[in-house]
Amino acid sequence: MQYTEIMVRYGELSTKGKNRKDFIKQLGKNVKRVLHNFDHLKINARRDRLHVTLNGENSDKVIDRLKDVFGIETFSPAMKVEKDIDAVKKVALEMVKDQYKPGMTFKIDTRRQDKNFPLDTHEINEALGSAIVDNIDGIKAKMNKPDITIRAEFRMNGVFLSSLTIPGSGGLPVGTGGRATMMLSGGIDSPVASYLGMKRGVKLDMVHFYSPPYTSEQALAKAKQLTEKLTRFGGNIQFLQVPFTEIQEEIKEKVPEGYLMTVQRRMMLRLTAALTISRHCKGIFTGESLGQVASQTLESMMAINDVTNMPVLRPLTSLDKTEIIRIAENIDTYELSIMPFEDCCTVFTPPAPRTKPNLYRTRECENMIDVKGLMERALDNVKIVDIEPGEEFLNANEDVFSELL
Numbered sequence: 001m002q003y004t005e006i007m008v009r010y011g012e013l014s015t016k017g018k019n020r021k022d023f024i025k026q027l028g029k030n031v032k033r034v035l036h037n038f039d040h041l042k043i044n045a046r047r048d049r050l051h052v053t054l055n056g057e058n059s060d061k062v063i064d065r066l067k068d069v070f071g072i073e074t075f076s077p078a079m080k081v082e083k084d085i086d087a088v089k090k091v092a093l094e095m096v097k098d099q100y101k102p103g104m105t106f107k108i109d110t111r112r113q114d115k116n117f118p119l120d121t122h123e124i125n126e127a128l129g130s131a132i133v134d135n136i137d138g139i140k141a142k143m144n145k146p147d148i149t150i151r152a153e154f155r156m157n158g159v160f161l162s163s164l165t166i167p168g169s170g171g172l173p174v175g176t177g178g179r180a181t182m183m184l185s186g187g188i189d190s191p192v193a194s195y196l197g198m199k200r201g202v203k204l205d206m207v208h209f210y211s212p213p214y215t216s217e218q219a220l221a222k223a224k225q226l227t228e229k230l231t232r233f234g235g236n237i238q239f240l241q242v243p244f245t246e247i248q249e250e251i252k253e254k255v256p257e258g259y260l261m262t263v264q265r266r267m268m269l270r271l272t273a274a275l276t277i278s279r280h281c282k283g284i285f286t287g288e289s290l291g292q293v294a295s296q297t298l299e300s301m302m303a304i305n306d307v308t309n310m311p312v313l314r315p316l317t318s319l320d321k322t323e324i325i326r327i328a329e330n331i332d333t334y335e336l337s338i339m340p341f342e343d344c345c346t347v348f349t350p351p352a353p354r355t356k357p358n359l360y361r362t363r364e365c366e367n368m369i370d371v372k373g374l375m376e377r378a379l380d381n382v383k384i385v386d387i388e389p390g391e392e393f394l395n396a397n398e399d400v401f402s403e404l405l
């Protein structure tokens with residue numbers, strides 16, 4: 001059914017004082033960004049609830065988007081009806097019919113703020129209840145645990161009818177937990193790590209390394225499309241594309257093969273740390289999980305992490321691959337992640353990287369390249385794009401798609 005407004009309940013209500021104010025303000029902003037394509041909506045973040053007035057926009061589509069926004073506990077679509085009991089009866093009946101299956105029971109739950117309304121709470125319950133029983137064959141009223149509850153609120157500015165309580169995503173509004181960078185490849189894991197970081201309220205700036213001509217425009221477009229997929233949890237995301245070709249070529253030429261991968265990862269982390277500081281972010285997220293591949297042993301992490309004392313957060317550390325895939329499927333990034341576009345790391349992966357690199361040997365190997373000059377040139381050529389919900393990056397390359405199929 002087409003509703004007139006949606007009433008949103010906040011998650012993590014234990015937050016108080018200034019935190020609570022920030023929570024509400026940020027959630028209001030995020031909801032506006034996520035719903036920016038709907039021109040006629042009016043969004044009002046109040047102290048107790050957030051209200052979305054639909055002004056004729058499609059309620060099913062708005063509901064679908066709201067389900068993903070972090071910081072929402074539950075929400076209820078509602079119908080605003082004029083203060084006329086016949087009009088209220090008609091809509092209440094329509095609402096029950098929308099959900100009714102043979103054998104179901106119902107209840108009317110009325111709140112009457114407007115004491116001037118001619119019927120009292122009991123009389124309203126009676127009037128609406130009879131309208132339903134008289135028009136739906138076999139339906140019975142039940143006060144305790146009914147299948148369908150119609151809430152009727154008689155407020156000063158109209159009557160509001162609602163019935164469904166739809167679960168939101170929980171978590172904290174993106175932005176209330178500070179800002180960090182996220183090392184985003186085109187793979188399965190980093191989008192899942194991004195999702196988990198955002199769930200705890202962290203605003204992420206995506207850092208993506210690409211190596212043309214070894215990696216294609218489509219690989220870059222895929223990383224941007226993955227970023228777009230993640231905007232629905234909290235609105236726009238900045239995407240930083242960092243050129244990595246020169247660095248990889250110099251490493252390949254000068255560093256012994258067993259240490260290629262470790263030095264490469266150190267350069268990625270160094271560059272990310274520099275960007276993190278310059279953008280006033282307070283940490284770095286990665287999609288690493290312990291023990292999956294050569295770069296993800298504790299020894300390897302120690303040798304790589306050596307380049308920064310920034311907090312490096314790895315939300316996937318303890319998850320199995322099957323668990324990660326399940327989340328990727330749920331957040332709709334999996335199909336995109338498994339598209340066969342190359343990543344700069346896979347292009348330059350040696351056949352036998354060291355799984356337990358020695359920290360001191362790693363430092364020696366890194367001294368074989370011009371760390372400072374390479375960093376400067378890469379940082380000078382970073383491109384930043386602001387990605388918003390609904391943007392398309394891959395469809396523009398349909399011809400290349402057909403080549404892949």
Ligand SMILES: Nc1ncnc2c1ncn2[C@@H]1O[C@H](COP(=O)(O)OP(=O)(O)OP(=O)(O)O)[C@@H](O)[C@H]1O
Nearest residue numbers: 183184185187188189190207208209286287288345
């Ligand atoms: N091209 C890249 N740009 C930015 N970060 C990257 C890139 N490649 C790898 N990373 C970072 O390093 C992490 C580990 O990458 P690796 O390829 O070793 O593992 P993975 O399990 O395949 O991860 P993913 O599925 O996220 O690609 C990634 O999760 C990501 O955070």
